[in-house]
Amino acid sequence: MCGISGEARFDGSVPDGDAVLRMSEAMRSRGPDGEGRWNDGWITLGHRRLTIIDLSDAGAQPMVRDDLGLALVFNGCIYNYPRLREELREAGHTFRSTSDTEVILVAYAEWGEDFVDHLVGMFAVVLVDRARRRLVLARDRLGIKPLYLAESPGRLRFASTLPALLAAGDVDTGIDPVALHHYLSWHSIVPAPRTILRGVRKLPPATVRVVEADGRSRERVYWRPDYQRDAAHAGMDARDWQAAVGDALRTAVRRRLVADVPVGVLLSGGLDSSMIVALLAEAGQHHLQTFSIGFDSRGGESGDEFHYSDLVARTFGTDHHRIQLGDDDLEPAVRRTIEAMTEPMGSHDVVAFHLLSEQVARHVKVAQSGQGADEVFAGYAYHQPLTGVPRDDAAEAFAAAFFDRTHAELDQVVDPAYACDHDASRELLAGHLAAPGADTALDAVLRLDTHLMLPDDPVKRVDSMSMAWGLEVRTPFLDQDLVTLAAACPPEHKVAQGGKGILKEVAREALPAEVVDRPKGYFPVPALRNVDGPVRHLVAEALAAPAARERGLFRPGYVAELLAEPDRAQAAAGSNKLWQLGLLELWLQSHGIR
Numbered sequence: 001m002c003g004i005s006g007e008a009r010f011d012g013s014v015p016d017g018d019a020v021l022r023m024s025e026a027m028r029s030r031g032p033d034g035e036g037r038w039n040d041g042w043i044t045l046g047h048r049r050l051t052i053i054d055l056s057d058a059g060a061q062p063m064v065r066d067d068l069g070l071a072l073v074f075n076g077c078i079y080n081y082p083r084l085r086e087e088l089r090e091a092g093h094t095f096r097s098t099s100d101t102e103v104i105l106v107a108y109a110e111w112g113e114d115f116v117d118h119l120v121g122m123f124a125v126v127l128v129d130r131a132r133r134r135l136v137l138a139r140d141r142l143g144i145k146p147l148y149l150a151e152s153p154g155r156l157r158f159a160s161t162l163p164a165l166l167a168a169g170d171v172d173t174g175i176d177p178v179a180l181h182h183y184l185s186w187h188s189i190v191p192a193p194r195t196i197l198r199g200v201r202k203l204p205p206a207t208v209r210v211v212e213a214d215g216r217s218r219e220r221v222y223w224r225p226d227y228q229r230d231a232a233h234a235g236m237d238a239r240d241w242q243a244a245v246g247d248a249l250r251t252a253v254r255r256r257l258v259a260d261v262p263v264g265v266l267l268s269g270g271l272d273s274s275m276i277v278a279l280l281a282e283a284g285q286h287h288l289q290t291f292s293i294g295f296d297s298r299g300g301e302s303g304d305e306f307h308y309s310d311l312v313a314r315t316f317g318t319d320h321h322r323i324q325l326g327d328d329d330l331e332p333a334v335r336r337t338i339e340a341m342t343e344p345m346g347s348h349d350v351v352a353f354h355l356l357s358e359q360v361a362r363h364v365k366v367a368q369s370g371q372g373a374d375e376v377f378a379g380y381a382y383h384q385p386l387t388g389v390p391r392d393d394a395a396e397a398f399a400a401a402f403f404d405r406t407h408a409e410l411d412q413v414v415d416p417a418y419a420c421d422h423d424a425s426r427e428l429l430a431g432h433l434a435a436p437g438a439d440t441a442l443d444a445v446l447r448l449d450t451h452l453m454l455p456d457d458p459v460k461r462v463d464s465m466s467m468a469w470g471l472e473v474r475t476p477f478l479d480q481d482l483v484t485l486a487a488a489c490p491p492e493h494k495v496a497q498g499g500k501g502i503l504k505e506v507a508r509e510a511l512p513a514e515v516v517d518r519p520k521g522y523f524p525v526p527a528l529r530n531v532d533g534p535v536r537h538l539v540a541e542a543l544a545a546p547a548a549r550e551r552g553l554f555r556p557g558y559v560a561e562l563l564a565e566p567d568r569a570q571a572a573a574g575s576n577k578l579w580q581l582g583l584l585e586l587w588l589q590s591h592g593i594r
Contacts, residue, residue, distance in 0.1 A: 002030060002031040002048055003031045003160045004061075005027065005160070006020060006158055007019060007156070007157045010154050010156070010214055017039065019157070019168040020046040022164075022168050027160055029469060031047065031048025031470070032048075032050065032470045033050055033470075036062055042133070043128055051261075052261055053077065053100050053260055056097070059099035070130065071128040072101070072104065073126050074101050074123060074126075076125075076140065077100060077122060077123070077472065078100040078123065079255040080121070081258070084103050084107060088110055093109065104119065116222050117223075120255065122140045122144035123138070124137075124139050124145040133213035134210060134213065136209075139204065139206070141205060141206045142454070142480070143206075143454075143455030145160075146160055146342060149203060150171050152199075154215065161342040162200050171199045172198045172200075173593045175553065176196060177420040179195060179196045180414065181420040183196060184405055185405055188344060205451065207219055208220055224451075225484040227444065227487045233488055238502075241489055242506055245503070249506065252479030256368055256476055262289065263368060264368075265288060265291070265368050266356065266368070266370075267290040269515070270520075271504065271511075271516060271518075272370025272371075274507070275370070277313075278511055280368070289319045289320075289363055291320075291359065292310075312512075315511075315512060331534040331538060335590070340464060346584075357466045358469050361469035361470055365471065367466075367474070369473050369474070371473075371475045372458065372478040373503060375449040375450045375454045376477055376482070377477075377486060377494045377499075377503050378499050378500065380449075380499065381520075383446070384498070386495075387440075387492065389441040391439075393441065395430040395434070415555055432447070432448050443487075443491055446487070446494075489502065504516050531576055531579050539582030539583075542586045543582055543585055547594055551585075554581055
């Protein structure tokens with residue numbers, strides 16, 4: 001788990017080593033345990049290291065094997081690296097470390113660009129094939145590890161975070177109107193390959209990009225599970241599916257124990273994180289460290305879920321850490337959180353993750369978390385009505401349930417200088433949902449949730465906030481084999497019992513019924529959900545700042561209306577429109593973007 005960066009030149013120039021150094025320094029928190037650089041004439045690689053596997057210098061990066069003509073930087077963890085090492089040894093390869101990094105490098109030597117098909121884990125890889133003068137970039141199947149790109153004539157820069165590319169300089173920081181359309185339509189989500197800035201893109205999940213030394217490039221998607229019923233599963237009833245999902249989840253949790261340091265759990269008290277604790281206990285993990293966070297209550301809304309997390313901790317005898325924070329902690333935390341965001345993220349619980357990660361990192365370097373279960377197993381309220389919607393009506397049903405604003409409404413929000421001249425969000429949505437490979441409307445929406453929305457919402461949120469404190473977070477519900485199995489599972493098993501029905505049945509074998517049948521929870525931060533007190537002042541200040549006025553993103557009348565009538569700031573599906581606008585301005589200003 002690290003921060004990677006680099007620059008490739010295609011015009012005969014020498015890469016800017018100082019720019020690569022600035023990128024690495026900007027990611028110090030992602031890799032506080034070491035740093036390195038390597039230059040090969042037309043390309044320079046940079047790396048910040050967080051030691052998790054092979055704590056010795058033999059696992060340091062950039063890793064170079066002159067005998068293979070290869071070099072790479074890598075961010076993430078390959079969970080099946082011990083088995084792959086043995087397989088590659090049997091094929092005649094040798095190793096100089098016990099790291100998963102070297103396994104990736106040797107896997108490329110053996111299988112070429114198909115090396116990604118053999119990797120089980122989360123990863124962003126940049127590999128230099130020195131003999132072919134070729135750069136190979138790859139991202140894991142669910143986009144758990146990020147890879148940002150800034151291209152200009154004759155040059156490609158890459159980094160684990162967008163702010164690292166800004167630190168390198170010479171980036172087009174103009175606002176991308178299509179990305180802004182997505183941000184204001186989809187709960188602040190900007191799907192890959194776009195970012196809110198015109199000059200920065202991100203490699204999409206499950207993608208390999210090959211760049212030649214003259215700048216020519218090609219991409220391919222190497223994994224795309226079908227959301228259809230598979231003949232191989234014919235005859236399976238509900239109990240069979242329950243057993244299969246349970247076995248796959250147990251494998252996913254065990255896989256994510258691979259480390260040379262202790263592994264904890266972010267325990268919210270919800271079904272998903274509680275299941276992880278139960279399965280780790282089942283696998284023989286003793287004195288497991290678990291962590292929960294809570295805030296002040298507000299207006300009858302509870303600010304914590306300690307009742308449930310305490311119950312789970314007692315049931316399994318964990319070494320539990322309950323973290324209680326007050327509203328006074330929020331305003332400075334909001335500012336620090338926004339500075340840590342690799343992109344603007346409007347979900348109110350991003351601040352909770354930032355504060356939680358700060359505390360967890362004092363005790364462990366690695367933790368498991370329950371992100372992804374709702375997208376994979378139909379846990380959201382809007383999934384329920386989709387069971388009765390015809391396949392061709394999926395886009396209309398999803399838009400009605402999920403969109404913050406229609407294209408017409410955006411005309412009242414965005415200044416004409418930044419307006420998108422077409423309904424970009426609806427068009428992207430319709431294209432994804434209409435694509436072949438999904439049997440029902442719910443199948444198509446779960447595919448959209450898992451492969452388009454999720455990487456740029458909860459997954460990005462957890463990576464950014466945890467790595468701001470040098471904490472590696474692993475997500476068993478995004479295991480590639482579990483996701484593939486869930487995609488093939490008949491949707492009625494997933495949507496049952498108000499959502500995640502099949503997971504609830506698996507959980508009944510291990511968890512107290514009170515946890516399984518509890519109302520759906522979230523990271524409650526009432527002061528942020530209501531945008532009141534010091535947080536409201538912070539948002540108003542950002543929207544009125546000289547930089548915001550000069551930029552002119554939003555129509556002044558619309559902003560004034562939101563500030564004058566805070567109750568109207570509550571958007572569809574629980575998103576807060578005032579916070580969404582203020583957060584974007586706060587993020588732009590915190591990174592000096594004018």
